[in-house]
Amino acid sequence: MILRPSxxxxxxxxxxxxxxxxxxxxxxxxxxxxxxxxxxWDTVLDFLVGIxxxxxxxxxxxxxxxxxxxxxxxxxxxxASGGWITAMLFGAIPSFxxxxxxxxxxxxxxxxxxxxxxxxxxxxxxxHASNGLNMWRHLLTYAGGQGIIVIALTFLFAGTAxxxxxxxxxxxxxxxxxNVINTARAIWMISLTYLVIGSLFLWVxxxxxxxxxxxGGLHSLWLFMGAWSTGGFAPQSLNxxxxxxxxxxxxxxxxxxxxxxxxxxxxxxxxxxxxxxYRNIEIRSFTTTILLGTVMLSIGFGKFGVxxxxxxxxxxxxxxxxxxxxxxxxxxxxxxxxxxxxxxxxMWAVILVMAIGASACSTGGGFKGLRMGIVFRxxxxxxxxxxxxxxxxxxxxxxxxxxxxxxxxxxKGALFIIICYVVIxxxxxxxxxxxxxxxxxAFFDSVSAGSNTGLSAGLTSPLMPAALKVYYIFMMxxxxxxxxxxxxxxxxxxxxxxxxxxxxxxx
Amino acid sequence: MKDSPRxxxxxxxxxxxxxxxxxxxxxxIESAAVGAISLAALGLMLLIKALVT
Numbered sequence: 001m002i003l004r005p006s007x008x009x010x011x012x013x014x015x016x017x018x019x020x021x022x023x024x025x026x027x028x029x030x031x032x033x034x035x036x037x038x039x040x041w042d043t044v045l046d047f048l049v050g051i052x053x054x055x056x057x058x059x060x061x062x063x064x065x066x067x068x069x070x071x072x073x074x075x076x077x078x079x080a081s082g083g084w085i086t087a088m089l090f091g092a093i094p095s096f097x098x099x100x101x102x103x104x105x106x107x108x109x110x111x112x113x114x115x116x117x118x119x120x121x122x123x124x125x126x127x128h129a130s131n132g133l134n135m136w137r138h139l140l141t142y143a144g145g146q147g148i149i150v151i152a153l154t155f156l157f158a159g160t161a162x163x164x165x166x167x168x169x170x171x172x173x174x175x176x177x178x179n180v181i182n183t184a185r186a187i188w189m190i191s192l193t194y195l196v197i198g199s200l201f202l203w204v205x206x207x208x209x210x211x212x213x214x215x216g217g218l219h220s221l222w223l224f225m226g227a228w229s230t231g232g233f234a235p236q237s238l239n240x241x242x243x244x245x246x247x248x249x250x251x252x253x254x255x256x257x258x259x260x261x262x263x264x265x266x267x268x269x270x271x272x273x274x275x276x277x278y279r280n281i282e283i284r285s286f287t288t289t290i291l292l293g294t295v296m297l298s299i300g301f302g303k304f305g306v307x308x309x310x311x312x313x314x315x316x317x318x319x320x321x322x323x324x325x326x327x328x329x330x331x332x333x334x335x336x337x338x339x340x341x342x343x344x345x346x347m348w349a350v351i352l353v354m355a356i357g358a359s360a361c362s363t364g365g366g367f368k369g370l371r372m373g374i375v376f377r378x379x380x381x382x383x384x385x386x387x388x389x390x391x392x393x394x395x396x397x398x399x400x401x402x403x404x405x406x407x408x409x410x411x412k413g414a415l416f417i418i419i420c421y422v423v424i425x426x427x428x429x430x431x432x433x434x435x436x437x438x439x440x441x442a443f444f445d446s447v448s449a450g451s452n453t454g455l456s457a458g459l460t461s462p463l464m465p466a467a468l469k470v471y472y473i474f475m476m477x478x479x480x481x482x483x484x485x486x487x488x489x490x491x492x493x494x495x496x497x498x499x500x501x502x503x504x505x506x507x
Numbered sequence: 508m509k510d511s512p513r514x515x516x517x518x519x520x521x522x523x524x525x526x527x528x529x530x531x532x533x534x535x536i537e538s539a540a541v542g543a544i545s546l547a548a549l550g551l552m553l554l555i556k557a558l559v560t
Contacts, residue, residue, distance in 0.1 A: 269537060
């Protein structure tokens with residue numbers, strides 16, 4: 001139980017959230033510059049309003065909540081969960097002003113989808129969106145993939161002793177380097193290096209397909225940001241299918257699979273620990289589950305006789321499977337294809353890999369390979385214990401950068417998070433069925449939102465019921481932060497209310 | 508990202524070059540891993556396609 005928060009606690013949390021919102025305001029300068037360079041003056045105005053709102057909020061928080069106290073775990077959890085919701089509300093301002101959204105709720109949906117690297121969207125007429133708005137959408141996924149808190153840590157919390165507590169609260173538990181600020185900077189170094197290389201490869205491919213130089217440059221940057229962050233946004237409504245290019249598909253596939261790897265794994269492989277690439281439990285778990293998914297998908301395709309050639313099998317089938325498994329959401333088929341062409345078995349293969357998701361401490365969502373590995377090793381240990389003599393000690397370990405011996409709290413923690421995911425997936429699917437959608441479609445989109453994937457079987461659209469939009473926003477948020485911060489936020493709100501009631505009773 | 512004692516002896520340019528060479532090799536290894544997984548999946552698809560159809 002969280003103790004009744006004091007005024008000092010509330011002020012410290014307010015100050016932390018103010019800093020996060022300042023980070024959002026600073027991010028908005030990138031689409032602002034893009035809009036200025038593209039002479040999109042309406043968009044310039046939208047972003048100026050957004051920046052002013054962010055700066056005003058930060059100023060109010062800085063003047064009223066400045067505190068000398070340091071963050072405790074509880075503060076970090078609330079700043080992370082509250083910071084994401086507040087960042088959604090402020091980030092949605094320029095999006096909503098663009099006129100591409102039916103309602104402010106739709107703009108909030110897209111913002112949460114971007115921050116959480118989900119990739120579902122309710123934006124209307126995407127093919128005619130301005131460069132500034134497109135830059136904003138893709139920058140959101142790129143920044144969200146590294147973590148909004150990681151950005152704030154890199155630039156705005158330097159020197160804060162409690163920084164690690166906010167960092168962990170965002171669902172990233174691993175420190176690449178002893179200092180958390182350096183860890184955040186190392187994450188940025190890895191992402192920016194890949195940004196340069198990946199965008200360059202994509203640009204050459206797009207030029208080869210005949211796209212003009214400037215447009216090709218912007219599209220390659222946006223496609224990279226969408227793929228690397230496992231967000232799945234693209235500047236065209238047909239997503240990757242729009243380009244009809246094998247090379248664009250292949251490059252984005254490589255980018256999003258690498259993007260779904262754990263940052264600790266990247267750092268280990270980059271700094272000389274090369275064997276980690278095949279010893280790591282998450283890579284082994286990912287390889288096993290994606291190959292099992294491939295078997296299921298191939299049987300499904302073979303049974304229903306769709307996508308006859310091996311090329312189609314790979315480009316339409318495996319691409320979707322890998323995109324789902326890495327929780328990216330880039331797609332080379334129409335959204336209706338999952339329901340109308342894939343057939344039951346292949347569609348469920350995609351649903352299952354989406355539910356499992358990518359690596360821990362990566363840009364992806366879902367149960368995560370690390371937890372699947374922990375649970376699998378635990379079950380293997382239990383079976384070995386059953387067939388061993390009673391007095392035998394059967395220890396189990398996993399390899400993740402270094403060897404880790406499994407213990408009960410670790411297994412319980414992994415199972416708790418997996419159960420939380422199953423619960424939110426199921427509730428989302430039930431809500432979809434209640435609103436009259438086909439159960440498979442409802443499950444597909446619910447798992448896609450909860451695991452931060454972004455593939456859609458057709459349910460997600462501006463016409464979907466508002467209650468479903470709100471629940472999907474909650475799923476994306478809870479799935480990305482992995483529940484603990486959300487539970488802490490609700491407990492905090494509960495403790496605040498209890499405190500107010502107690503004061504009222506006393507007076 | 509601190510330099511090792513050996514890197515310190517080679518001077519900042521040498522250590523920077525060694526560091527970026529190590530990063531480039533890391534990128535190649537990660538890309539090769541994705542290629543290997545994709546090829547394995549392609550092989551499986553071929554096998555199942557032959558068995559099912």
